[in-house]
Amino acid sequence: MHEADDIIDVNCLSDADVSVAHECELVAVSFDYAVDDEAASCVLGKDYCSFADLIVSPRTEGDLVAQVHDERIHAVAFGADGHGLAFGNQPADFLHHKSLIFDNSAHAVSKIIKFDRIRIKFPIFERFMKNSFKYTVAGHTFCLTLPEGFSSEEYLKPYEPFASPDADGALFSLTLQAVSSLREKATGKVRECLNDEAPYFWIFQEADGRFSFGFSYTKKHPDCLLFCSEDFTENVVYIAEAGAQRYAEFALSNAVMLLYTFCTAPYDTLMVHASVIAHEGSGYMFLGRSGTGKSTHSSLWLNHIAYTSLLNDDNPVVRYMDGRAVVFGTPWSGKTPCYKNESMPLGGVVRLSQAPYNMIARLAPLQSFASLMPACSCMRWDGRSVAALHKAVEKVISVVPCWHLECLPDEAAAVLCNSTVKR
Numbered sequence: 001m002h003e004a005d006d007i008i009d010v011n012c013l014s015d016a017d018v019s020v021a022h023e024c025e026l027v028a029v030s031f032d033y034a035v036d037d038e039a040a041s042c043v044l045g046k047d048y049c050s051f052a053d054l055i056v057s058p059r060t061e062g063d064l065v066a067q068v069h070d071e072r073i074h075a076v077a078f079g080a081d082g083h084g085l086a087f088g089n090q091p092a093d094f095l096h097h098k099s100l101i102f103d104n105s106a107h108a109v110s111k112i113i114k115f116d117r118i119r120i121k122f123p124i125f126e127r128f129m130k131n132s133f134k135y136t137v138a139g140h141t142f143c144l145t146l147p148e149g150f151s152s153e154e155y156l157k158p159y160e161p162f163a164s165p166d167a168d169g170a171l172f173s174l175t176l177q178a179v180s181s182l183r184e185k186a187t188g189k190v191r192e193c194l195n196d197e198a199p200y201f202w203i204f205q206e207a208d209g210r211f212s213f214g215f216s217y218t219k220k221h222p223d224c225l226l227f228c229s230e231d232f233t234e235n236v237v238y239i240a241e242a243g244a245q246r247y248a249e250f251a252l253s254n255a256v257m258l259l260y261t262f263c264t265a266p267y268d269t270l271m272v273h274a275s276v277i278a279h280e281g282s283g284y285m286f287l288g289r290s291g292t293g294k295s296t297h298s299s300l301w302l303n304h305i306a307y308t309s310l311l312n313d314d315n316p317v318v319r320y321m322d323g324r325a326v327v328f329g330t331p332w333s334g335k336t337p338c339y340k341n342e343s344m345p346l347g348g349v350v351r352l353s354q355a356p357y358n359m360i361a362r363l364a365p366l367q368s369f370a371s372l373m374p375a376c377s378c379m380r381w382d383g384r385s386v387a388a389l390h391k392a393v394e395k396v397i398s399v400v401p402c403w404h405l406e407c408l409p410d411e412a413a414a415v416l417c418n419s420t421v422k423r
Contacts, residue, residue, distance in 0.1 A: 131145055131146040131147070131148065131150065131152070132144070132145040132146075133145075133146075133152055133156060133159070133163065133165070134163070134164050134165055134167050134170060135159045135162040135163055135164060135331070136162055136164040136167050137162050137260065137317060137328065137330050137331065137341075138264075138269060138317040138319055138326075138328035138330070138343070139319065140171050140260065140263070140264050140267070140269065141164060141167040141168075141169065141170045141171060142170050142171055142172050142173065142174070142256070142259070142260065142263075143170045143172075143173040143174070144156065144159070144173075144174050144175075144176070144252065144256065145173065145174070145175040145176065146176050146248075147176060147177060147178055150176065150244075150248060155176075155248050155249050155252060156252070158253075158331035158332070158333070158337070158339045159331045159339075160339075161331075161339050161340065161341040162330075162331055162339075162341050171233070171260075171263040171264065172232055172233045172234070172235060172259050172260075172263045173233065173234055173235065174235045174236070174237060174252070174255055174256060174259060175235070175236045175237070176236075176237055176239065176248060176251060176252055177236055177237070177238050177239075178238075178239055178240070178241045178244045178248075179238050179239075179240065179241065180240070180241055181240055182222065182224070182225055182238060182239075182240050185225050185227070185238055187204040187206075187212050187214070187225060188204040188205045188206035188207065188210075188211075188212065189204065189205060190202065190203070190204055191203040191204060191205045191211075191381075193219055196290075197290070198216070198217045198218070199215050199216065199217065199250070199254050200215065200216045200217070200218070200219055201213070201214075201215060201254075201258075202214030202215070202216065202222045203381070210230065211228070212225060212226060212227050212228070213225070213226040213228075213255075213258065214226065215250065215251065215254040215255070217250075223239070223240075223243070223247050223250065223251070224237055224238060224239045224247055224250065224251035224254075224255070225237065225238045226238075226251075226255045226258070228259070232259055232262050232263055233263070235255070235259055237251045237252065237255040238251075239251050253332065257271065257315065257332055257377070258379075261377045261378065261379070261385075262379050262382075262385060264317075265378070265379075265384075265385045265388040265389060265392075266384075266388055267319070268319055268320040268321070268388075268391070268392045268395060269317060269318070269319050269392065270317065270318045270319070270376045270377075270389070270392050270393065270396065271315055271316075271317050271330075271332075271376065271377040272285065272287070272315065272316055272317070272318055272372075272375050272376055272377075273287070273314065273315060273375050273376075273377070274286055274287050274294060274312075274314075274315075274316055274375055275294040275295050275297070275298040275310075275312070275313045275314070276298075276310075276311040276312045276313075276316045276327055276329075277298050277301045277302065277308050277309065277310055277311060278308065278309045278310070278311045278342070278344055279301070279305065279307060279308045279309075279347075279418070279422075280307055280422075281344060281345070282344055282345050282346070282347030282348075283311055283316075283327035283344045283345065283346050283347060284301075284346075284347050284348050284349075284350065284417075284421060285316065285318070285327060285346060285348070285349045285350070286298060286350050286351075286352055287349065287350065287351045287352065287371065287372070287375045288351060288352040288353065292352050292353060292354060293352055293354065293407075293409055294313075294352060295313055295334075295336065296409050297352055297405075297407070297409070297413065297414065297417070298310060298313065300409070300410070300411060300413060300414035301414050301417075301418065303411075303414075304411045304414050304415065305414055305415070305418050310336070310338050311327065311329050311338070311340055311342060311344075312329045312330055312332075312333050312338055312340070313333045313334050313335075313336035313338050314332060314333050314334025314335075314336070315330055315332035315333065315334070315377075316328060316329065316330060317330050318346055318396060320392055320395040320396055320399075323399065324345060324399055325345070325346040325395075325396045325399055325400045326343050326344065326345060326346060327343065327344060327345075327346040328342070328343040329341060329342045329343070346396070346400050347400070347421065347422070348400060348401050348402070348403060348421035349368070349371070349372055349396075349397075349400055349401075349402045349403070350402075350403045350404070350405050350417060350421065351363075351371045351402070351403070351404050351405070352405050352407060353404070353405070353406050353407075354406075354407070354408075354409075355406035355407060355408070356408065357406065357407075357408065358405075358406070358407045358408055358410075358412050358413045358416050359405075359406045359407075360403055360404065360405045360406070360407075360416055360417060360420050361403065361404050362401060362402075362403055363402040363403060363404055365397060365398075367402070367404075368397040368402035369393055369394065369397055371402055371404070372393050372396065372397060372402065373389070373390075373393050376389055376392075376393065401421070403417075403420065403421060405417050
């Protein structure tokens, strides 16, 4: 093992070229191997050459495993307890490593305690990760990985406007995997099956207290299963091979929204069940129970209020930033294909309810909190997430006026709402 000051060069840059860097405590790995009968050595550490052409992996922590096979580096895996990244010549040789491996001429393998990112230059790794994509929604970046043969154009089309391949780091990563049967994936006991209509949300709890999740079109059984690392940064969603074409997009969309909601909660970020229109530089968000007419009211603005456009029709994101609330378009817009990577100040929040007349009233702070809170997604069984949700909602309603509109589905309702919220 080299000392920190000695980690300067790597003397082997061939097919087995591997580099690792992290930005916390310096950790190095040294091992020797042969390439074309010539001896070579490799040092992995912070001061390894230039990072300009290195691929940035999702954030992780755990053990570094280096395996030498037939006097060549055969596979390297990063992760904890078998979870994380793995790459090499044959997947069967490196998946699910749970301990350090010493083989042939490997000199040493050091445990990585904690780091922010790994940078890797490895031709085989590039092929392995070719189906990995980074996206940034409302300033938060995440990474999605599809199985071989799954096209991003087919399954990740709504995310294209949010692509950010050069973004640094990621809040979380999600890998889609197809298996022969979901029954082979053990889950804990069913804690709850939520929602009054599809998608149904299943919560499983293991004996050790950890959670796994499922999503389905019916209440009979989950159609996909989501397994998460303890901090929700490394995640896998499984679908059955027999229904892969049908369930891939369904599994990805629901899993990403759940993970996004949890991982962004500490950053004053709200995912809201709402429809949002953009009008004269501001966004106006319409809340209401399913079937109330959120989309209908947005369409009334589009048809009767000049200079209006649709930002999102189902799940916009609101962030409290620098003393103001900003609303963002997202890849999640329900049945309306409106995937805009745009943002603007949030000018008002309007809760709708059906009535045989049109009347609008400004809500007091407590009423505003009670109006916005139920529309926000949250892991309500997790105390920290709930606390973060409450704080974010309080901040948003402190700077954004909230209203209650009792209305008919007509032009007059849109005109009344527009003239009132813009005062």
